[in-house]
Amino acid sequence: MLDLTEDEVIDQIAQMEEQGIIVKYHALVNWEKVDDDLVEAMIAVQVEPERDVGFDDIAERIYNFPEVRALYLMSGSYDLSVFVEGRDIREVAHFVSTKLATIDRVKSTVTYFVLKKYKQEGVILDGKTKPKRMAVSP
Amino acid sequence: MNRDFVSPVIKSLAPSGIRRFFDLVADMDDVVSLGIGEPDFVTPWRIREAALHSLKEGYTMYTSNQGLLELRNAISDYWYENMGMRYNPKEEIIVTVGVSEALDLLMRTILTPGDEVIMAEPCYVSYQPTVILAGGVPRTIPTTMEDGFQLRVDELEKAINERTKAVLLCSPNNPTGTVLTSHCLADIARVAVKYDLLVITDEIYSELVYDGKYTSIAQMPGMRERAIVLNGFSKTYAMTGWRIGYALGRTDVIKGMNKIHQYTMLCAPITSQKAAIEALRNCHREKAAMRQEYNERRRLIVKGLNEVGLECSMPQGAFYVFPSVRSTGLDAETFCEQLLKQEKVAVVPGTAFGSSGEGFVRCSYAASIDEIKEALERIGRFVENNSLRKCASGEGA
Numbered sequence: 001m002l003d004l005t006e007d008e009v010i011d012q013i014a015q016m017e018e019q020g021i022i023v024k025y026h027a028l029v030n031w032e033k034v035d036d037d038l039v040e041a042m043i044a045v046q047v048e049p050e051r052d053v054g055f056d057d058i059a060e061r062i063y064n065f066p067e068v069r070a071l072y073l074m075s076g077s078y079d080l081s082v083f084v085e086g087r088d089i090r091e092v093a094h095f096v097s098t099k100l101a102t103i104d105r106v107k108s109t110v111t112y113f114v115l116k117k118y119k120q121e122g123v124i125l126d127g128k129t130k131p132k133r134m135a136v137s138p
Numbered sequence: 139m140n141r142d143f144v145s146p147v148i149k150s151l152a153p154s155g156i157r158r159f160f161d162l163v164a165d166m167d168d169v170v171s172l173g174i175g176e177p178d179f180v181t182p183w184r185i186r187e188a189a190l191h192s193l194k195e196g197y198t199m200y201t202s203n204q205g206l207l208e209l210r211n212a213i214s215d216y217w218y219e220n221m222g223m224r225y226n227p228k229e230e231i232i233v234t235v236g237v238s239e240a241l242d243l244l245m246r247t248i249l250t251p252g253d254e255v256i257m258a259e260p261c262y263v264s265y266q267p268t269v270i271l272a273g274g275v276p277r278t279i280p281t282t283m284e285d286g287f288q289l290r291v292d293e294l295e296k297a298i299n300e301r302t303k304a305v306l307l308c309s310p311n312n313p314t315g316t317v318l319t320s321h322c323l324a325d326i327a328r329v330a331v332k333y334d335l336l337v338i339t340d341e342i343y344s345e346l347v348y349d350g351k352y353t354s355i356a357q358m359p360g361m362r363e364r365a366i367v368l369n370g371f372s373k374t375y376a377m378t379g380w381r382i383g384y385a386l387g388r389t390d391v392i393k394g395m396n397k398i399h400q401y402t403m404l405c406a407p408i409t410s411q412k413a414a415i416e417a418l419r420n421c422h423r424e425k426a427a428m429r430q431e432y433n434e435r436r437r438l439i440v441k442g443l444n445e446v447g448l449e450c451s452m453p454q455g456a457f458y459v460f461p462s463v464r465s466t467g468l469d470a471e472t473f474c475e476q477l478l479k480q481e482k483v484a485v486v487p488g489t490a491f492g493s494s495g496e497g498f499v500r501c502s503y504a505a506s507i508d509e510i511k512e513a514l515e516r517i518g519r520f521v522e523n524n525s526l527r528k529c530a531s532g533e534g535a
Binding site for chain 1: 154156159160163164169171173174175176178180262263264312434435437438484486490507
């Protein structure tokens with residue numbers, strides 16, 4: 001399909017894994033279909049940057065918590081986007097109030113809970129439609 | 139008295155060979171179809187959204203006969219950017235209801251009864267009927283797998299007589315996927331100039347070429363005044379149902395086409411025209427992504443068909459392959475019928491595209507990878523079973 005032999009493809013993938021270009025393979029799960037009450041939240045965090053290290057050291061302090069699924073430095077009115085997963089709302093709230101908000105240079109946090117996911121990683125969840133074409137056409 | 143109201147011309151038109159297969163398939167479940175001549179993608183969202191927006195804004199009226207000037211400008215720009223030729227949007231471009239309408243308008247514009255149009259065969263199902271309906275006479279030149287389904291210029295020259303008005307080309311070709319080489323195009327151009335002919339070039343698959351850049355015969359020396367280019371949005375942007383296309387070429391012909399168009403069609407639907415503007419202006423990424431997908435499938439299906447024993451060359455364009463089924467000992471129709479009955483795979487007999495398509499079938503790879511894989515497995519089983527039967531009956535004889 002790619003105009004390469006199977007060995008060439010295996011070789012290229014191995015190289016990309018070696019170089020850290022391909023980091024991980026994972027499944028994309030539609031949690032709506034799973035009987036589970038996991039909650040996700042995005043917490044917008046404003047922080048005081050530190051001389052010489054900027055945001056990196058505080059970012060490290062935050063991303064090391066296992067609850068943190070993703071962490072981005074943002075432009076705009078706040079600094080860090082922290083994506084957190086918890087068993088329920090209380091668990092997330094506990095993390096924010098006891099761990100995140102209490103870090104020295106954190107000025108403020110605003111927590112947004114995810115209500116429904118429509119599209120993730122470029123995939124429309126539940127977006128499959130039946131084919132509508134005729135079976136034979138010129 | 140039972141008066142016969144249907145004209146003899148219509149009665150003498152052969153029914154489309156594809157229609158029969160459509161009827162056969164219609165009653166069956168679980169058919170894997172490689173018989174579909176249209177993209178399996180839905181029109182990119184950007185285009186659909188632009189159409190919705192135009193409706194919301196109240197664009198629900200007629201446009202000028204020739205089509206929205208904004209769309210003609212976009213077509214003119216597209217041609218300039220991609221082919222380096224500038225067509226005047228006011229006089230040399232007409233927007234039509236698909237290439238099908240453009241072809242019909244063109245034939246009616248240029249043909250007087252008895253005029254001949256030469257075309258390579260196998261070819262798209264509507265070419266010959268369109269010529270006949272305009273009072274013309276189609277002349278076909280068979281092409282062969284051995285020649286890579288290229289039009290042989292010596293054959294073309296032999297077919298020309300004093301009634302020849304035009305040569306009709308389709309590159310990339312439906313059903314073979316063949317892209318005419320630059321060399322071949324230059325030769326055809328030379329012949330067209332020599333015998334003072336028009337060249338009609340159906341370029342509906344021009345964006346679906348996989349090896350190198352597309353060359354139009356309009357770019358060849360002396361062809362600016364002789365080539366009428368027909369193109370549209372159906373295949374490139376997965377917009378078959380929008381029925382939107384266009385023709386480019388010399389002013390007198392475009393004017394003539396517009397005359398018929400204004401009395402018969404009035405204009406192409408405004409929603410489709412609005413959508414087409416968005417397609418030309420902003421859908422380069424979507425277009426490229428679909429092309430890449432087709433290309434992967436192309437390699438998969440060619441390899442797969444050859445592996446199961448159906449000789450199949452690598453076509454350079456469109457989304458069709460045209461494998462030979464001669465190795466099975468079955469003719470094209472029987473192969474397709476039996477394949478459908480035994481394994482529930484729909485492909486189209488080459489004979490639907492003219493008698494020179496005998497011994498071949500058209501498989502469309504505008505189908506998902508999974509469907510193609512499933513179809514290949516079933517075709518493989520079919521070829522094996524039928525070859526065995528052939529051997530057995532051979533031994534018994």
